[in-house]
Amino acid sequence: MKNLFRILVVLGIIGVIFILTNSNVKENNVLQAPTSGNVAIPESNLITPVDEENVPRPKEGLSTYIGKDVSSFEKMFGKPDRVDPSAYGYSWWVYNQSMEYMMIGVKDKKIVQVYIAGDGLNASPFQVGQTIEDLYRTTIIESEISVSIGNNTYTFTLLEDDLKNRILVKMTDVLAQVYVDEEDEVVEAIRFMDAETLVLHQPYEMMYAGDYLAPAVPSTAKQISIDRANEKQLFALTNIYRVKHGLDELTYDYFISKTARQHSEEMVIQHYFSSESPGYGDLQSRLSTEKIDYKKAAENIAENYYDAAEVVHGWLNSDDHRDTLLDEDMTNAGVGVFGRMYTETYVSRELGEDSSSNTPAKE
Numbered sequence: 372m373k374n375l376f377r378i379l380v381v382l383g384i385i386g387v388i389f390i391l392t393n394s395n396v397k398e399n400n401v402l403q404a405p406t407s408g409n410v411a412i413p414e415s416n417l418i419t420p421v422d423e424e425n426v427p428r429p430k431e432g433l434s435t436y437i438g439k440d441v442s443s444f445e446k447m448f449g450k451p452d453r454v455d456p457s458a459y460g461y462s463w464w465v466y467n468q469s470m471e472y473m474m475i476g477v478k479d480k481k482i483v484q485v486y487i488a489g490d491g492l493n494a495s496p497f498q499v500g501q502t503i504e505d506l507y508r509t510t511i512i513e514s515e516i517s518v519s520i521g522n523n524t525y526t527f528t529l530l531e532d533d534l535k536n537r538i539l540v541k542m543t544d545v546l547a548q549v550y551v552d553e554e555d556e557v558v559e560a561i562r563f564m565d566a567e568t569l570v571l572h573q574p575y576e577m578m579y580a581g582d583y584l585a586p587a588v589p590s591t592a593k594q595i596s597i598d599r600a601n602e603k604q605l606f607a608l609t610n611i612y613r614v615k616h617g618l619d620e621l622t623y624d625y626f627i628s629k630t631a632r633q634h635s636e637e638m639v640i641q642h643y644f645s646s647e648s649p650g651y652g653d654l655q656s657r658l659s660t661e662k663i664d665y666k667k668a669a670e671n672i673a674e675n676y677y678d679a680a681e682v683v684h685g686w687l688n689s690d691d692h693r694d695t696l697l698d699e700d701m702t703n704a705g706v707g708v709f710g711r712m713y714t715e716t717y718v719s720r721e722l723g724e725d726s727s728s729n730t731p732a733k734e
Contacts, residue, residue, distance in 0.1 A: 396655045397669035398646035399691045404675035404711075405532060406574060414526075414578040426511060428543040432495030433473070433485045434563040437545045441477045451475070455600035456593060457678070459571045459586045463600065465607075472611050474604070474680075476568060484564040486680055488611055494561045501558040503551055506538075510549075516541050518566040523581030525570050533575060536688050548574065550684045559612070559687065560680065572677050594710065602628070602706040604679035605715060609696060609704065612687060618699050621717065626661045627705025631670075631716045633657075635709035638672075646670050654716070665703075665718035669695040673713040682713045 429435060436444050441464070451464035461478035470491040476484030490499040497506065516539055517526040529539055536551040546569050548562040570577075570584045589597060610620040634657065637648055647653045651660060654670050671692045676682045686692035695701075701717040708714075 395665075395667045396653070397695060398654050399669070399671055399695060401644040401672045401674050402685050402689055402692055404673070404677070404681065404685065405530065405537070406576065407675040409573075409576055411573060411583060412578045413583070414580055426496070426540060426542040428545055429495040432493040433487060434495065434542070434545055434547065436475075436482045436485060437563055437565055439482055441475070441480050441482055444475060444482060453603075455604065456589075456596050457600070458589055458594075458597050459568065459677075461568070463604070465604070467607055472607070476564070483568045484562065486560065486562045488560045488608060488680075490615075494563075497547065497549055497558055497561050499558055499560060503556045503558070506549065506551070506558060510538070510540060512538055512540070516546075518546070518569065520566055520570065520584065521581075523579065523584070525566075525577060525579045525584075527569070527575040527577050529575055537574070537684070539569075539575065550680075551688075553688050554693065560684065562680070574677065574681070598708040598710070601679045601708040601713070602632075605682060605708065605713060606704065606706045608679060608683040609715065612683065613697060616697050618697060619702070621701060621704040624663075624703045624705045624718070626663055627658075627703060627716050627718065628707055629705070630657045630661050630663070630707070631705045631714040632707030632709065635672075635707040635712040635714045638674075638714075639709050639712050644672070644674060646672065658716075658718070663718065665720060667698075667700055667719040668717065669698060669701070670714065670716045671695050672715075675711050676713065677711070679708075679713070 448466060452467040453465050455463040455465055457463055457476070461476040461483050464475040464477055466473045468489065471489040473489060473492060474486040475482055487494045487499060492499070496509070512534065514529045514534060515526060517524055518541070527539060533539070536553050538549040538551065540547045540549060546564055546566065549558055550560040550562070551557070552559040567584065571586050606623060613620060633651070634648060637650065638644055641649065643649065648657065651657045654668060658665065658668055671686050673682045673685055676685060686696050695717060698717065700719040702720050704715060704717045706715045
């Protein structure tokens with residue numbers, strides 16, 4: 372009987388040690404994009420939109436640059452901090468100033484898209500930080516929106532969650548995606564674009580009559596450049612939203628990024644979707660392999676989102692992923708992107724703790 376009691380005590384101690392040594396590592400489920408698995412549906416009977424009463428296009432603000440030569444934008448805002456490639460035929464001009472963070476999509480020297488995350492910018496008729504009460508009061512929100520490009524018609528259907536946090540608004544000659552933070556009940560970002568860019572992104576369920584418009588498949592070398600660009604954008608937006616919530620920015624870590632990148636690539640190649648790798652183990656094991664020290668670690672993974680901005684928006688509106696992204700204990704992070712697979716890994720370290728892996732991301 373005494374031996375049995377001793378065995379139970381030992382097992383209990385082992386169990387407590389196991390819990391204590393593993394509770395500091397958090398692995399969230401892979402977040403799927405809202406359009407995962409959706410296929411554009413050809414439909415010959417779509418009605419071409421004629422003389423619709425669209426929301427009037429603003430006469431001021433960043434949306435007025437859609438369709439204009441990029442030189443007019445450069446005269447007003449100066450040269451970008453960097454230029455990134457994209458998978459959709461345009462280049463991203465990135466203006467990486469925290470409260471004035473924006474990205475401009477440029478194709479053939481014309482502006483086709485403006486993404487706004489900084490609340491110091493004029494996003495009329497919307498505004499970053501605007502309450503959803505004010506948004507709903509001043510905006511006509513519809514669940515189905517059609518656009519025409521030449522003789523082709525494309526109809527987008529917004530699902531219930533889209534109508535709550537990823538609203539599509541059609542204005543004269545421009546469209547707007549309004550991203551809402553459901554928990555804080557405010558607008559977190561706005562994306563203005565032309566019809567072709569919306570169709571190429573296909574962010575909602577889509578039916579079409581006429582030609583199917585799809586982006587060209589990039590070369591392997593260009594895809595690698597696109598992946599690196601998405602990593603930079605994802606990391607920057609992570610810090611922007613942390614700062615907005617009163618948290619410290621995360622420090623970029625090369626070796627954490629290395630393991631995150633390896634994990635994203637392996638998930639795509641081996642067709643699994645989990646923080647646990649068949650070859651390298653769980654997050655704790657993967658960090659250990661790279662000799663990465665930490666007090667606490669966590670990971671967010673997303674799949675099938677068409678760009679980094681959509682990924683961060685998805686994480687902010689998913690409870691577990693939001694808690695991880697906005698964890699006040701985290702101090703360092705790394706990002707790995709492979710195609711449409713995104714991994715962001717976070718760790719906390721002691722203040723002032725030295726690490727050879729703290730190599731800043733190249734801008």
